[in-house]
Amino acid sequence: MRHRVVVLALLACAFLALLDGTVIGTALPRIVHEVGGDDTWYLWLVTAYLITSTVSVPIYGRFGDLFGRRRLLLAGLAVFLAGSLACGAAGDIGTLVAARAVQGLGAGSLLALGMAAIRDLGAEAGSVRMQTLLGGMVVAGMVGGPILGGLLTDHAGWRWTFWVNLPIGVAALAVIAARLPADRARHGTDRRLDVAGITLLTGGLTLVLLALSLQRYWLILAAGAALLACLVPVERRAEVPILPPAVLGRRSSAALLTGGFWYQAAALPAGVFLPLYLQHDRHFSATTSAFVLLPMLIGMAAGNRLTASVVLRTGRTRPVLLTGAVLVTAAGIALLLSPAGAHPVHLAALTLVAGLGLGPAMGGHTIAVQRSVPHADMGTATAAAILTKQLGGLVGLAAAQLPALPALRAAGWSGAAGGVLAFAALLAFREAGPEPAPAGTSVDTAAAR
Numbered sequence: 001m002r003h004r005v006v007v008l009a010l011l012a013c014a015f016l017a018l019l020d021g022t023v024i025g026t027a028l029p030r031i032v033h034e035v036g037g038d039d040t041w042y043l044w045l046v047t048a049y050l051i052t053s054t055v056s057v058p059i060y061g062r063f064g065d066l067f068g069r070r071r072l073l074l075a076g077l078a079v080f081l082a083g084s085l086a087c088g089a090a091g092d093i094g095t096l097v098a099a100r101a102v103q104g105l106g107a108g109s110l111l112a113l114g115m116a117a118i119r120d121l122g123a124e125a126g127s128v129r130m131q132t133l134l135g136g137m138v139v140a141g142m143v144g145g146p147i148l149g150g151l152l153t154d155h156a157g158w159r160w161t162f163w164v165n166l167p168i169g170v171a172a173l174a175v176i177a178a179r180l181p182a183d184r185a186r187h188g189t190d191r192r193l194d195v196a197g198i199t200l201l202t203g204g205l206t207l208v209l210l211a212l213s214l215q216r217y218w219l220i221l222a223a224g225a226a227l228l229a230c231l232v233p234v235e236r237r238a239e240v241p242i243l244p245p246a247v248l249g250r251r252s253s254a255a256l257l258t259g260g261f262w263y264q265a266a267a268l269p270a271g272v273f274l275p276l277y278l279q280h281d282r283h284f285s286a287t288t289s290a291f292v293l294l295p296m297l298i299g300m301a302a303g304n305r306l307t308a309s310v311v312l313r314t315g316r317t318r319p320v321l322l323t324g325a326v327l328v329t330a331a332g333i334a335l336l337l338s339p340a341g342a343h344p345v346h347l348a349a350l351t352l353v354a355g356l357g358l359g360p361a362m363g364g365h366t367i368a369v370q371r372s373v374p375h376a377d378m379g380t381a382t383a384a385a386i387l388t389k390q391l392g393g394l395v396g397l398a399a400a401q402l403p404a405l406p407a408l409r410a411a412g413w414s415g416a417a418g419g420v421l422a423f424a425a426l427l428a429f430r431e432a433g434p435e436p437a438p439a440g441t442s443v444d445t446a447a448a449r
Contacts, residue, residue, distance in 0.1 A: 016110060061112040175220070
């Protein structure tokens with residue numbers, strides 16, 4: 001019972017971080033109208049959270065491996081809740097953007113450390129179930145975020161899109177503080193901290209994310225890429241690198257991270273361009289476009305659940321990941337070949353196929369990444385998986401717009417190309433057996449069902 005409550009608290013943490021990436025979308029017009037600013041502030045309210053939550057993920061993941069996850073998770077959750085409180089209380093747009101950045105800084109710990117702590121607690125079967133449940137919560141966040149944001153904005157006020165985090169977060173904080181077992185520092189933490197690596201990683205990712213989010217300022221993108229290129233030799237010489245080459249440079253780890261990058265590059269543009277195509281080009285309602293995307297979300301949930309069944313039965317993740325990439329590619333090609341006047345039901349069927357293909361890239365991909373490294377480096381690998389997926393989505397979205405294709409063709413092109421590249425990357429992945437959880441950290445498998 002103790003482990004069940006802790007796991008639910010950890011899942012709640014990850015869910016809050018995912019939810020806050022989407023809940024604000026339907027509230028943005030009301031927010032800008034009430035606190036001031038023009039339409040350009042829409043982007044900054046999203047970008048501020050995106051940059052800080054993404055950049056902090058690899059740092060939290062590595063520090064969790066080095067210094068223990070429990071205290072960092074509690075600190076990150078406290079920062080997230082403080083940012084949520086400040087967002088709801090903001091009286092002007094500048095303060096709100098700054099508070100969103102603080103909120104994202106805390107959210108990075110909820111994503112990276114919450115997912116790794118679940119694996120720390122779990123026996124293999126329980127861990128598989130928890131990771132797939134977390135994958136289902138990603139779908140819930142994608143679907144429920146905009147709906148919850150609209151309901152709260154209309155009936156309680158937009159400030160509650162942020163304040164709704166407080167009761168859930170405080171309850172999770174209390175449970176984690178009281179019941180999550182303390183963990184010890186690892187990797188000889190008396191050695192010198194990798195300040196140069198942290199600086200290059202933070203600066204490079206910030207510039208890259210800023211350029212991709214704004215979809216302009218390509219000189220900033222080049223500068224960010226240059227900083228990340230400089231990171232490689234620095235990490236090879238670092239005593240305790242923030243991104244250890246020995247871990248991320250493994251063949252299977254590199255293949256999985258690259259595959260996750262291209263999986264997300266295939267997925268995100270479809271969610272953006274298909275509604276744009278239906279509403280702007282075909283003049284359908286927002287409700288119709290939502291129903292076209294709903295099969296994709298259903299397919300993702302179903303594919304994620306099927307992945308759990310296969311992994312539990314066979315112990316292998318490679319076949320489902322490769323099958324998923326084939327389905328994503330097939331859906332993308334079918335979208336490319338679809339006529340401009342395709343019926344919404346036809347498009348909905350294709351998004352269902354795409355969703356089934358994307359399902360394995362959720363929980364199944366995380367399980368494979370965690371298995372591909374020693375347990376002592378699991379937090380770093382988990383954070384790297386989250387980071388590469390987020391970057392992949394932004395790169396896919398930016399690349400799909402470069403040829404100035406019609407929205408339907410852009411969605412199909414990104415799905416087909418991303419699926420093929422994900423399949424090619426995953427061919428290099430060699431399955432590793434599950435690593436036993438550390439002694440004393442097993443969880444009652446029944447609690448994970």
